[in-house]
Amino acid sequence: MESGSVLKALAALAQATRLEVYRLLVAAGPEGMSAGQLAEKLEVAPASLSFHFKTLYHAGLIESQQKGRFIYYRANFEVMNGMVDYLTENCCGGNAELCKTPRKC
Amino acid sequence: MESGSVLKALAALAQATRLEVYRLLVAAGPEGMSAGQLAEKLEVAPASLSFHFKTLYHAGLIESQQKGRFIYYRANFEVMNGMVDYLTENCCGGNAELCKTPRKC
DNA sequence: TTGTTATTTTGATAATTGTCAAAACATCAA
């Protein structure tokens, strides 16, 4: 993953409302949640959420699918994983044995 | 880690200059680099870097140590790891077997 | 002390961002 994409993903998540949206979608799983469900749960104006969806979408962090009148959003883990890889690259200056935080998704 | 700290860390890294600073410090290891070395390497005015150091520092992502007239900065991995944990929490909706990206450090 | 070097603070400016009401658009049902 290149620096520009990582920056976009970080910027997208570096905002309270969007971070909550993303976490709700992560928790919701593959089914996702509709725009309206998210707006109600977060108590944010639909117009504001729409604005944030765009940011998350352009960063590749979420995907959308139309279902009748509803639009369902779901998280896409790939970009987040790429972002994490980028951040942890060279972690501990290459001395992996210094790192005590093994992680599995 | 709580949402407020995660947001601060994300916001701190969501900026080109600061992301580069952080990655240089990650690569530099425990010795770190002086403010001047970073300013030269990144071709950014010292005043601008100073501004960014503050942001990274208040997010807990870097630490500083005075050495004579120089100030050495180094990365602190704890906050980044906490941030990653927060983002990957509930990843795959609890179905860990869906995740193919084991990660270490 | 005086001068030099390394860094930070201040102050000003331009650009970006988050918010929501109102209007527009899209989908369905009758």
Next chain:
DNA sequence: TTGATGTTTTGACAATTATCAAAATAACAA
């Protein structure tokens, strides 16, 4: 078609941010 519902776009406003020159602060050397 008409009306109702779900979502997005538009437009306006306030707040935040990134930048750097100039001035201030801090540490050393002579």
